Amino acid sequence: ITQRHIQTKYDESGDPINIISWQENQLMLAELSLRGESVSVSALDAVNAVRSVHNLSALESVDLDIIYTERDKELFCTGNRLPDQRRWNSWHTTTNTDTDHEVTIYGAWNYLPISRSEKNSNPNI
16 A cells, blocks of 8 residues: 555645745744844744644654644645755655665656756757
């Protein structure tokens, strides 16, 4: 059995995709707060504000791993997840159901391929 995730973030294929959302901004502030920067909101309050929009229960504490997971969920289908994975050097894992071993998916998928049209039009590649 292959596990699949169906997106329900966008109703139609032509729906606009936000460049940035207030939810992503709150998660940025939460990360900055945990990294010791002076920001206008606590990490916990910022993460819980985002979770409340999705009717998820409030957390009692947060750390960088939780923020990474929250960003993963919030940025789903926005095209902004891959830069996060590079920045955090953290790649998705999956469990092999035959052996129950965790396998990290990395390598060629860390970067998107350069298209043929880009290669043809850009002599610097």
